[in-house]
Amino acid sequence: MDHQDIATKAATLMPEVLRDLERLVAIPSVAFPGYPAEPVHAMAAETLELFRSVGFENAELMDVPTGYPPIYGEITGPPGAPTVLLYAHYDVQPAPPEQGWSSDPWTPTRKDDGRIYGRGAADDKGGIAAHLGTLRVFDGKPPCTVKLLLEGMEETESNLEAFVEAHPDLVQCDVFLVCDMGNLEAGEPVLTTALRGDVACIVTVKTLEHPLHSGVHGGPAPDAMMALARLLATLHDENGDVAIDGVSSDEWTGADLTEGAFRAGADLLDGVQLTGTGSIGSRLWSRPSISAIGLDMTTIAGSSNVLIPEARAKISMRIVPGADPVKELDALVAHLESHAPWGAQVEVTRTKEAPPFLCRTDGPAYAAARAALKTAYGKEPGDAGSGGSIPLLRTLEQLVPGAEFILVGPEDVAKARIHASDESVDPSEIEKLIVTQAVFLEEFASAG
Known part of the structure; x- marks a missing residue:
């Protein structure tokens, strides 16, 4: 597909993508100890069915000794095509009333600013929605082999590191496309290249x-x-x-x-200095x-x-x-x-x-990702860091030492308020992310 066709199709898909996002936000999938297990299992089942419907027909809930199951699937691409692994997580942070929400965190709410509010709207159900939209752009038949790995305990005591260490064959790929980050401001594209x-x-x-x-x-x-x-x-x-x-x-x-x-984005009180x-x-x-x-x-x-x-x-x-x-x-x-x-x-x-993490910035995947962001946003992307840490990335780097890491997502730092009250996502960021990922798959497949 050419780039304009991708952008046009992504725009057409957005009503369906946002309906999926709202269905997922309504499920309180808090994996923290002490919270009910049923919603997390319901979220896993709903997410599994959605990804089966967009081409991961063999996707399944994986067996783990403890905790909630990761979801794994694979779509085989053309012979000789590179392999891209898509990552996101389906669990969310708690949303206690004392945080001071202005709307119910489990009722996805579209407000006058155009954003969708609710726990997980940005972190990371917005990332899941972007992955779904990306596969729909290709009608479930992407131009390269695509693997899927969705975590169910990213926000708490993760069981995924132990899982991938026990099953290193499942995560072998050329590039990890991690959709759990975001731009500094909506409309201003960046690649996250460093994590504390x-x-x-x-x-x-x-x-x-x-x-x-x-x-x-x-x-x-x-x-x-x-x-x-x-x-x-x-x-x-x-x-x-x-x-x-x-x-x-x-x-x-x-x-x-x-x-x-x-x-x-930080909502400092009046008079408080940085x-x-x-x-x-x-x-x-x-x-x-x-x-x-x-x-x-x-x-x-x-x-x-x-x-x-x-x-x-x-x-x-x-x-x-x-x-x-x-x-x-x-x-x-x-x-x-x-x-x-x-x-x-x-x-x-x-x-x-x-440990902290640094992404390579001299490989073909990084070059393809920069080109894809420029296509989606119409401007050159920058490099940004993240104050958060994702220990899983170091484990994956050790298991697949030659792979590149592309870190993107819908969580614009200035307004998304992930982990806090009134978490939200800008739908235009999800649409541009779908275009970015689809163009990336095309560009990376061609380069490979």
Whole structure:
């Protein structure tokens, strides 16, 4: 098919594609522990039937020892054609009422801005819809061999890494087309080429054998929560940059977000300043960041006038592409152990070492993807990073060392609000993504 025919057909398919998306968003497929299993299984079954209907006639739910099943299928292309593996995930983040949704997260809602709101609309049911539309462009007969791998537990404790390690033959391909990313702003095409990694630990600070009356002992006796607060404050300098010796950092030279676009997507409160120095892109994608994502101590409701003997915090540090997660976590642990105030006792438990990821940008798939994005958007694409991490990519790289990775998706950073309240997707991004992927398959098949 020529490029104009692809664009025309994609536009014609959009009503059907959006109907599919709305059906999927309405299924609360939260795979987190404690949430009902039935909706996740229903989502898996619905997604399976949709992909069978667009050409993956042999697609099936795969057996896994624990958790929800991945979906795998294959369409054999012409002899000698390259192989492309399509990836997305059918599970979603929780959407608790306290997040402050302005519409029901499980009722796909089209609002005045033209976007579709609902949990998973962008992450990643919008990606699933784009894959469905791409196969429909070719009436289920793409110009190359296409494999399908849909994950059911991407947002929680993934079982897919163990699955692909046990079945490496299923993921052999020339390129992985990962549809779980997005442009920085709608209408501005980028390829995601770098992902930060994620290391984490739990730090416990102890100062007393047991609680003490804050009036009788407060002053000379140190409170563990106050000691922990002072320790956490040493992780950043006065500008909000990470202040840990030995942690890797770099400058981002690709496409960048403006401060206005970042603020619009982050919904900062009035008067709140951005932290850190340098470009927004550097702060998001090529420099480390640290967050305290959990805290254990006495609740306000259960509090009394006592000094706290022990307090704990879970610390997450995003690490830059190219960094060794073990060495980065070593540096964080060493800092925590050496900066406790007042001689407080510190214990650190390591909990996570997820590596960063860098895509090759010198191969035929990357060139074909850039050309496809230019066709779909009418402008040259840039390169962007992602603050999130996908450990699966490193596993796939090790299993298929010669393959390229193309990272795209419908999740425009400025407005999609993935994982937060009022998650949404711009339908025009799904349409352009369908055109991009279809043109890519044509271009890559021809190059192969």
